[in-house]
Amino acid sequence: MLALRAFGFALIAPLLSIALAGPTKRAATATCTEIQVRKEWRALTADERTGYIQGVLCLQKIPAHETNGIATTRFEEFQATHIKLTDRVHFVGHFLAWHRQLGNYYGKALREECGYKGPLPYWDWSIDADSSKPLAQSPLFDPVTGFGGDGVPGTYTLPPDPNNESAVPSPFSYKGCVQTGPFKDYVSHLGPGKLRTTHCLVRGIEEMWRPALRSSNVRNTLNTSNYRAFDAAVNSLMNGIHGSGHFIVGGEMTNVYSAAIDPLFYLHHANLDRIWWVWQQADRQKRLTDIWGPTTQNGTTQVTLDFDMDFPALGPNVKVREVMDSFEAPGCFMYQ
Ligand SMILES: *[C@@H]1O[C@H](CO)[C@@H](O)[C@H](O)[C@H]1NC(C)=O
Numbered sequence: 103m104l105a106l107r108a109f110g111f112a113l114i115a116p117l118l119s120i121a122l123a124g125p126t127k128r129a130a131t132a133t134c135t136e137i138q139v140r141k142e143w144r145a146l147t148a149d150e151r152t153g154y155i156q157g158v159l160c161l162q163k164i165p166a167h168e169t170n171g172i173a174t175t176r177f178e179e180f181q182a183t184h185i186k187l188t189d190r191v192h193f194v195g196h197f198l199a200w201h202r203q204l205g206n207y208y209g210k211a212l213r214e215e216c217g218y219k220g221p222l223p224y225w226d227w228s229i230d231a232d233s234s235k236p237l238a239q240s241p242l243f244d245p246v247t248g249f250g251g252d253g254v255p256g257t258y259t260l261p262p263d264p265n266n267e268s269a270v271p272s273p274f275s276y277k278g279c280v281q282t283g284p285f286k287d288y289v290s291h292l293g294p295g296k297l298r299t300t301h302c303l304v305r306g307i308e309e310m311w312r313p314a315l316r317s318s319n320v321r322n323t324l325n326t327s328n329y330r331a332f333d334a335a336v337n338s339l340m341n342g343i344h345g346s347g348h349f350i351v352g353g354e355m356t357n358v359y360s361a362a363i364d365p366l367f368y369l370h371h372a373n374l375d376r377i378w379w380v381w382q383q384a385d386r387q388k389r390l391t392d393i394w395g396p397t398t399q400n401g402t403t404q405v406t407l408d409f410d411m412d413f414p415a416l417g418p419n420v421k422v423r424e425v426m427d428s429f430e431a432p433g434c435f436m437y438q
Pocket residue numbers: 322325
């Protein structure tokens with residue numbers, strides 16, 4: 103676990119630049135009335151893509167639920183909760199479980215508070231990593247139909263950080279403000295890291311992480327026989343798919359605290375969640391109950407299915423057990 107946690111965002115080397123089984127019947131309380139199908143961004147219709155972006159823009163306008171917090175909008179409220187809980191939900195056994203439920207709450211907010219009707223999208227970056235085109239040409243970065251492009255050099259300066267609160271070990275990745283697409287005028291009040299500064303959406307697309315995101319590496323990640331090995335592959339230093347998906351976007355996506363400033367954060371994490379899901383479906387009998395890792399960073403207590411996870415300002419606590427099977431509430435989704 104030591105090695106594992108050392109593979110964190112804090113160590114971005116500054117010198118380097120299914121065969122799907124039917125849902126099993128369980129406790130009646132967890133039964134779903136409907137299973138929502140999540141799709142790759144490119145599989146959404148043009149209207150669905152527009153609708154999704156409108157939904158995110160809506161979250162960025164409507165007020166936070168909690169008036170005494172640091173968030174000024176509902177979108178920032180999700181980011182604020184992630185910042186607040188960062189040290190409790192990364193490099194721990196419930197890392198994937200917590201982020202699965204974060205995605206559930208984000209999708210619920212998009213639908214119920216902002217009227218989004220389409221499928222929740224994920225970003226299968228292996229499509230881009232396998233292709234011969236520059237990553238910046240991915241449809242996800244499309245200035246019109248996607249989430250906008252790369253940061254523009256010279257448009258962003260990192261704030262002073264006397265108390266080392268910004269969690270920015272590699273300033274070069276903060277190339278500049280995104281100046282195309284639906285979020286070009288976005289103004290955030292949170293980040294980088296635990297700082298609270300008013301700033302743009304910062305990116306710095308970085309090709310060097312491409313190999314880790316190729317489908318061959320996803321296959322290797324899936325070719326693990328228990329959760330401990332799976333999680334170690336997902337979070338490994340140079341070729342883990344978790345970090346690499348953050349680093350190819352660059353900018354604030356490389357910040358373990360404030361990464362959720364970028365709407366792509368949720369599509370990247372949905373893809374990680376999908377890969378976990380695919381791994382689970384390959385052996386539901388064993389893997390719907392397989393979890394491993396400490397309850398706290400470097401801790402000695404093992405996480406269990408009864409471990410309680412909290413989501414301040416976003417929704418009720420859930421136990422790890424409750425998110426293990428996506429075909430049960432509160433999840434009620436599958437991936438296509
Ligand atoms: C999966 O892993 C096993 C053991 O680590 C290895 O022998 C096998 O070749 C791998 N399969 C694939 C398809 O990579």
